[in-house]
Amino acid sequence: MTFQRKGNRDREEKAIEWLTTEGGMEINRNVNGAAFQEAAKPIWATFIEETGTL
Numbered sequence: 001m002t003f004q005r006k007g008n009r010d011r012e013e014k015a016i017e018w019l020t021t022e023g024g025m026e027i028n029r030n031v032n033g034a035a036f037q038e039a040a041k042p043i044w045a046t047f048i049e050e051t052g053t054l
Contacts, residue, residue: 019025
């Protein structure tokens, strides 16, 4: 792992830690990517229709 990627990963972990402890946020880290993409299709369709681009 490159130095930059490790730094990014470490900052992300710290941010998530803060959001869950101090921010009171619940974060689901076990995401079903395929189900999310399927559920987001109507949103993208509307976006493309309104803007003409992705």
